[in-house]
Structure formats: structure tokens, C-alpha cells
Amino acid sequence: MSENPSTRHPRELAAAADPAWVDAFVVELRLLGVPGDEIGDHLVVLDTHLRESGESVEEAFGDPREYAGSLAPSGGTAAPVDRSTVVLAVLALVGVVLVPAALGALLDGTRVTVTLGGVLVAVLLGTAVAALVAPGAPLLALLVRRRWMAFLVTPVLVAVGAALVLLLPQVLVRVPAPVVGVAGLVAVLAGSVLLGRAPADLVTAPGERAPGAEPDGVGRLLGVSVLPVCALVACVPVLMMRLLG
Incomplete structure (x- = not known):
């Protein structure tokens, strides 16, 4: 064996x-x-x-x-990103943004306020995700091959996002916190199911195991827990601001 x-x-x-x-x-x-x-x-x-x-x-x-x-059969060009990866990226973005926003509003006893700056930040994040999962994934390949660029891109995105929120506070709409929270949790749940059901494409020696085998218990558990953990981490700053404020 x-x-x-x-x-x-x-x-x-x-x-x-x-x-x-x-x-x-x-x-x-x-x-x-x-x-x-x-x-x-x-x-x-x-x-x-x-x-x-x-x-x-x-x-x-x-x-x-x-x-x-x-x-590589592709002749050295980055492989296209499959549809499930795009769906997963969208669900992850929606869940990680909406869950902490709803938590903050629930703790304050208010509605989730959607500002012009917040919408532009969402567009910025969506653009970043789209660039990562674009056909051929050139941005992902660049960040993996030049890892130092990730340390440059991340603080730039954070700085631009913070500036947009602070400089464009105009309120566009206020949404009930439970509605936003449910939408975020549904996105997290759907993404977790998608990750948990994803086949494991492991690097194996000839004859060890066929590709695309179902993930084992540990692999499935890790897949299912990724998005909830990310959402919880995104909620930490919200809780800290309420505790310290």
C-alpha cells in the first residue's frame, strides 16, 4: 500500500x-x-x-x-481560472465585507450606513479580486513570482480604501443590520460549502492516487473553516473599536 x-x-x-x-x-x-x-x-x-x-x-x-x-501544455502561459474559483472569490469578498459591517451596526443599535466612500472601496476590492481571477490570472502569477510586491500592494490598497472612506462620507442608503448580516452569513456559508466540496488535487507519485480525489476529513474541515475564520478575523477590529471606544 x-x-x-x-x-x-x-x-x-x-x-x-x-x-x-x-x-x-x-x-x-x-x-x-x-x-x-x-x-x-x-x-x-x-x-x-x-x-x-x-x-x-x-x-x-x-x-x-x-x-x-x-x-506545461499551455506553453508557459498562466492557466485560465475556473468558474468555481471566481464564484468563491466573490462569495469571500461579500462575506468578509458584510459580516463585520453588520456586527458593528448591531452593536451600535443602528442600520448599516452605505456611504459613497464605502461603495468605492467595495469597487476597489472587487477590482482587485477581478484582477486576481482574470483569465490567465496574470496578477496572481505576478504576486506569486514576485512575492515582495504583495507587501507593497496590500498597504497601498488599505491606504486608498481608508482615504476614500474618510474623504467621501456622503450617505447613500441605510440598510437594516440583520439583512446585511444574513446576506454576509449566506455568502460565507455558500463559500464554505464550495470549498469543502472542492476536490483535492494533490501532488502524487505515479500510481499513488488518481487526481481529483475527494478531500479527506481534515482537508474538508480546513476547507469549510477558511471563510468563517476570515470573517471572524475581519470582525476583530470592529470589536476592538467598540471596546476601546
């Missing part, structure tokens, strides 16, 4: 290669949409070649990103 692939790390399939090289290679293949079982095949072939030749992975295969691009 083969080892449970959920306990395996891709580095184990290419133990003869430099771990950093393997990590970069696997990430690039993921961005290019290569399935987990095919990634496992490539790693085993790579490992076998290195053991037989005695070469280093850089000598034998060169740059990990370029080599991954040469193996």
Missing part, C-alpha cells in the same frame, strides 16, 4: 534535487495549471535523472520556472 499522499511533500518525490529549486518548480507548474499527478510524474523523472547522472538540478534542468514552462 502506498503512503497516504496527504502526508507527502513534493520535495520527497525529488529528494536528490535542491529543495528551493523543487519549490519554485512546483509553484510554477501550479500557476501554469498542471495537475498534481502530472507534477508528481515530472518530479519522479527529475529525481531519477539526477540520481543516475550525478548532476545538480541546475546543471541538468536549468532555471525551474523556464523548465516548468517547457513542460
Whole structure:
């Protein structure tokens, strides 16, 4: 019986290669949409070649990103984002925005106030999400390949969002807090169900397990809990402001 692939790390399939090289290679293949079982095949072939030749992975295969691009069916271009990912991104955005907004209004005993600045912030966040899940996911690929840019983009988005809220406080509409809260919770629940039912595309060695297998209990639990945890984290500043204010 083969080892449970959920306990395996891709580095184990290419133990003869430099771990950093393997990590970069696997990430690039993921961005290019290569399935987990095919990634496992490539790693085993790579490992076998290195053991037989005695070469280093850089000598034998060169740059990990370029080599991954040469193996990808897409020809080195980022893979298209599937519809379920887009739906999940929208649900996550709606839930994480609406739940804390409703909580704040409930604690204050008021309605949720929708301002011009708030609407523009929602548009800003929606644009950011759309850029992440755009065809080919160029922004996602850029942030993964140039991780330092994520540390630059995030504070810029926060600063712009805060400025919009402060500079454009005009009230457009006031919505009952329970209505907003229910809408946010429905979005979180729907997203959690979608995540929990998502098949696990694990990196596996040849013959270990077919791709697209259903996630195990732990994987399903982690998937279901991601959005509720994010919504709770988004509620922390709201609670802190009420406690400190």
C-alpha cells in the first residue's frame, strides 16, 4: 500500500534535487495549471535523472520556472481560472465585507450606513479580486513570482480604501443590520460549502492516487473553516473599536 499522499511533500518525490529549486518548480507548474499527478510524474523523472547522472538540478534542468514552462501544455502561459474559483472569490469578498459591517451596526443599535466612500472601496476590492481571477490570472502569477510586491500592494490598497472612506462620507442608503448580516452569513456559508466540496488535487507519485480525489476529513474541515475564520478575523477590529471606544 502506498503512503497516504496527504502526508507527502513534493520535495520527497525529488529528494536528490535542491529543495528551493523543487519549490519554485512546483509553484510554477501550479500557476501554469498542471495537475498534481502530472507534477508528481515530472518530479519522479527529475529525481531519477539526477540520481543516475550525478548532476545538480541546475546543471541538468536549468532555471525551474523556464523548465516548468517547457513542460506545461499551455506553453508557459498562466492557466485560465475556473468558474468555481471566481464564484468563491466573490462569495469571500461579500462575506468578509458584510459580516463585520453588520456586527458593528448591531452593536451600535443602528442600520448599516452605505456611504459613497464605502461603495468605492467595495469597487476597489472587487477590482482587485477581478484582477486576481482574470483569465490567465496574470496578477496572481505576478504576486506569486514576485512575492515582495504583495507587501507593497496590500498597504497601498488599505491606504486608498481608508482615504476614500474618510474623504467621501456622503450617505447613500441605510440598510437594516440583520439583512446585511444574513446576506454576509449566506455568502460565507455558500463559500464554505464550495470549498469543502472542492476536490483535492494533490501532488502524487505515479500510481499513488488518481487526481481529483475527494478531500479527506481534515482537508474538508480546513476547507469549510477558511471563510468563517476570515470573517471572524475581519470582525476583530470592529470589536476592538467598540471596546476601546
